[in-house]
Amino acid sequence: MSTDYILQTTDLTKEFKGFVAVDKVKLQVQRGTIHALIGPNGAGKTTVFNLLTKFLTPTRGTIRFNGIDITPEKSAQIARRGIVRSFQISAVFPHLSVLENVRVALQRKLGTSFHFWRSAKSLDVLNGRAMELLESVDLQTFADSVTVELPYGRKRALEIATTLALEPELMLLDEPTQGMGHEDVGRVADLIKRVAANRTVLMVEHNLGVVSHICDTITVLQRGAVLAEGPYDVVSADARVLEAYMGTAHG
Amino acid sequence: ATNVSDGAVKLGVLTDMSGTYSDLAGPGTVEATKMAVEDFIAKEKPDFKIEVISADHQNKADISANKAREWFDTQKVDTIVDLVTTSTALAVMKVANEKNRISLVSGAGSTPITNEQCNDTTVHWTYDTYSLPVGTAKAVVKQGGKNWYFITADYAFGHSLEKNTSEVVTKSGGKVLGSVRHPFPGSDFSSFLLSAQASGAQVIGLANAGADTINSIKQAKEFGITPKQSLAGLLMFISDVHSLGLEATAGMYLTTGFYWDYNDETRAWSKRYFEKMKRMPTMVQAGNYSSVYHYLKAVKAAGTDEAKAVMAKMREMPVNDFFAKNGKVRADGRMVHDMYLAQVKKPSESKYPWDYYHIREVIKGEDAFIPLAESKCPLVKK
Amino acid sequence: MAKASAFTPDSEMLRVNDLHAFYGESHILHGIDFQVNRGELVTLLGRNGAGRTTTLKAILGLVGRRSGSIMINGRQVIDLPTHRIAHLGIGYCPEERGIYASLSTEENLLLPPAVNSTGMSLDEIYEMFPNLKERRNSPGSRLSGGEQQMLAMARILRTGARLLLLDEITEGLAPVIVQALGRVIAQLKEKGLTIILVEQNFRFAAPLADRHYVIEHGRIVEMVSKDELDSKMPLLQKLLGV
Amino acid sequence: MDIFGIPIQALMGQLLIGLINGSFYAILSLGLAIIFGLLNIINFAHGALYMMGAFCAWIGLNWLGLNYWVALIAVPVVVGAFGMLIERTMLKHLYKLDHLYGLLLTFGLALIIEGLFRYRFGISGESYPVPELLAGGFNLGFMFLPKYRAWVIAVSLVVCFGSWFIIERTKLGSYLRAGTENPQLLQAFGINVPLMITLTYGFGVALAAFAGVLAAPVLQVNPVMGSNLIIVVFAVVVIGGMGSIMGSIVTGLGLGLIEGLTKVFYPEASAVVIFVIMGIVLLLRPAGLFGRER
């Protein structure tokens, strides 16, 4: 039985003026799993994300999503196909309310986003779904707060709720727990686990605790190329990975 | 007794108080208007009150039109004077005519004011773009300046100035070798001057105005053009000569409707003006005095300030003052008077402040302005 | 003045008393008190938003407004402008790294003026962070997140500053690099530098630090010295929510 | 020999003249670029300050008896100091805000300065004589080049490339560039950023005033001389890539040349050609010729 891959890249390469940041990467993300991308600093993880979402254009190689070649498509198009990313730094709309943050994401599907003659009240039909999403990340009590006022961890949670609103098939999370206190790390990791129930997640993460806890498959990048791949136990036992990335701090 | 509306004859001076034309009109015309009113009261002892108000139209047609409307509707203004720049003059003339009030145009120079756009409540007093080149071009050609080249500001005013002058040049036996159009407003004219130089023309006609003319003259001298080829300023005021200095302008020909140092009468009035403004009057300022004085006389003579009646009197009475001798207001609104061909003195010839011109020729009124027969004004019966 | 400094214990590098800080209208620090001796390494711990970064910034005068007393080497600096404070020998590694995008890696490294001659040389720095050597000519903005973090750290080692304020320096670094950084810090301490470390990564900070201060809502709520660490661990865990 | 019906000699002359105008564009846009670089402010008052430079030279000559050479040094210093005063009293308060406020403030300042000079000096302006040492000119065969214009080209090239060298190739320059991005942190490294900003603004303003003094003998010194020029200079800066030092110099000179050529082949378009080029450049390279995408 052939495995069901939602995302496959072949020969994915990015060169910056002679410097190869991503080198012939073959990445295969299995549907319904949480897949981690780890590796030392400068290995090219963020660059891979940028290539997948077309914030950068690959020098070579192809990206297939659900079997379709999406290499030539633009950022917004890819987002509409169901690949949605989060950013390494928190990305919310600070002066909208928490509810509105989520609604902005939901709104696109209504198809009225260019309708400048319609009242914003027409968006209220989305409130129910927005509240559901907020509940899924435990933010329902903050619905009417202005987003800037949220603590950092909550902002990350809101970001995830917003991303979920798009019902992405594939979520790309870039260091979702970076800069969080311990409590929040745990909360967000659980959250990711929960929302990954019926979709696929590809994430970059340095926090090995989180990686070992929630990820099914791990790809280790080094100097732009794939160094190792497999479940945590396998990868963390690999001597090259230990040397290049984990040092003595595994576990 | 004179039957005057709202108890007073009210004059509005609408001019450029701070912009490009504020030196040649502006505060000076306001002062000239006040002088005319004072002189009129002192001399003619009218039985009606006269008031003067003024405003800055900032050279904007819409502000002028708005101000004019407001003055007519709410301030009971009877007559608007000066109106420097054509766009403001045209805008105000239309409003005034609609409200049956009078405009006395001294500042603006375009010929359409008394041609295509003329109306029966407007008098065009001091000069126009026909009268200026006529004198200058004729005289220069006569002096031997046969081949001309134009540096023209690229807009309607410049074009018409060039066209009018070309006609006179050809008619007087000269030849136009070419022309170059410069953007308006410009600041560097050296390229255009170089083209003019390359043409080999004897005379370079400056069909532009204000700062553009001034810069052209200055740079012509810098590039060693002026002594070899000569310049003819087609619209120059004494204020321009004053600010450029004689060094740069010496020898230039220009046409003017008034020169302060022409005779005793002009000197006497100009000295009084000088005392107030610390500058000698331009033709616009002197002409404005003349127009206001004549208007007030017409009101007195007509016994009313109703526009049509006053206009009739203004046409009927000749203009005789320090500005004009036997001047006449024609059916198209043109006030016909003599113009003067002046040549700018060399610095060594200038004996006292503001001693700038030799008056070389007096251009008779009938030659200076478009003959009625050629007028495109519908009011002229043919 | 001379008298006052005579009473200050010679070993004291930094003393902060009743420090209040504001961003616009919001009052963030509500009277911070702590003190660091020469050659000591202390950490500021606390949850997100507790005010640790703000404390560092307030020492340098990078907040909107501040009041209270800050003595560096026995000298009152609360009224000094930022650049004068920096000249007293302070190296600051900001949380957001502050790499200059329009400068190359090397220009970034050479940017802060040396405050004395005891700093590391460029070669020593490149030895410590080989990644940086490799990317020395690329613009700062092109470095990966971790490379930027290394650069920010390396940059202040060159200046010879004697008091280092380090904000979350292990953030986003691969475990190997974190370990390397741990060794660097230990070395610096060896050299007698005074270090204030703001850390989320307690595992990293614990073996290095002499003392820990816990900040909560803009106040110091607890001080734990190295020796007390074991006994106070439960309390710390409660405060930090580990 | 002709090129498109224009004698090559005339063409050479026009190109040379283009270069002279380009020199003014270059100095002015350089000043704008420097100010924009560090303060992130489009200095709308640049034209007014240029005008002020020209007027100060005139005042120096006529009221104080200071000759051209003194003015060339003294005026930029004086006007630069005035710029620093503006920075200290007004611009300083805007750095934390959206950069658009800087544009608006300097726009207001431009109106005030221009208005005051208009009030004092009237509109038609004053004449400034060419200094004796530079009177006359060289006969180049294809044209008569006034000595003064040759001097303008020479001195502006020196000033432009000197400034470029300082900013791109020295330590001081790296402070400037760093200050552009994150002044707070730079200050935490021990650099007196507020002073640096003040001096930089002063320097940019001094450049404008310097251009003003240079221009005084060739143009009529009048209160609107700056506002007529400034919009063109803005276009130059946009084409060159905002904040790019080299971009502003090269584009300034280059556009001067192109404008000169247009004046030969199609003079009616000479006022628009720069804007047309700007449109094309923006279509192809939104960040300008030398600009970095941000």
Added chain:
Amino acid sequence: MNGKHIGWIVLLLIGLVAPFVVYPVLVMKILCFALFACAFNLLLGYTGLLSFGHAAFLGSAGYICGYAMQGLGLSPELGLLAGSAGAAVLGFIFGSLAIRRAGIYFAMITLALAQLVFFLALQFPFTGGEDGMQGIPRGRLFGLIDLADTMNMYFFVLAVFLFGFWVIDRAIDSPFGQVLKAIRENEPRAISLGYDVDRYKLLAFVLSAALAGLAGATKTLVFQLASLTDVHWHMSGEVVLMTLLGGVGTVFGPIVGATIVVSLQNYGAELGQWVTVLTGVIFVVCVLAFRRGVVGEVALLIKRSGIRP
């Protein structure tokens, strides 16, 4: 009933009473500029884009409307339509070029493009160059109502203004407005949610241009002339001043700002030379001390006093 409803009612009342108290032509002028400033504010206040070339839309729509009425003899309503449509097309061109850059870059590009339009207006024969287009007939609205009558004209202008203002108000508070807000807050995030932000900005730009055009065309009808003043970059600066003075990003601010600036110019005409200086001073004071503008400051006062027990 909230503050906005009260605002609308007050606005309507003032609009109905004003011509009987103040000189009606002046009120019409204010209304035209108020609409212009509101259109501009749609862009600056709600999209965060500072256009320094809005005069191009005001002015060119004026010329187009003038030509439609004078040259083609169209009726006033068609004249307005032609003017706004022309401005919209121009806005589309400007927008396509400019929206790719943000902040000051955007401002500079719009300024330079507007300058291009200025030179074209000076050159095209039909605009009358520096003389402008004069004596444009006001015509009969729908072939029935004679607009030469001041009061008829006034109420027509009021209606046009209210319509334009309503469109803006609605656009701000619409699904489209929500997306604009999101873009202004965090553009990369909006992209990653699948919004093609350039198209939203472009639509906002075109909308703003069209309404600025409507204002310009109406102004042409009122004054029966179209001139270079309206395409000059000073006008672009003036509309910024109006908006800033009234309050950027407030619904009613631009109206207040326009009223103040136009009155100042009108009643300040006697001040002559000092108007420019005064305008400059207001600019400087607003930027330094008064950034919320009149409406913004008042709203803040009300809010503050409301919070106190």
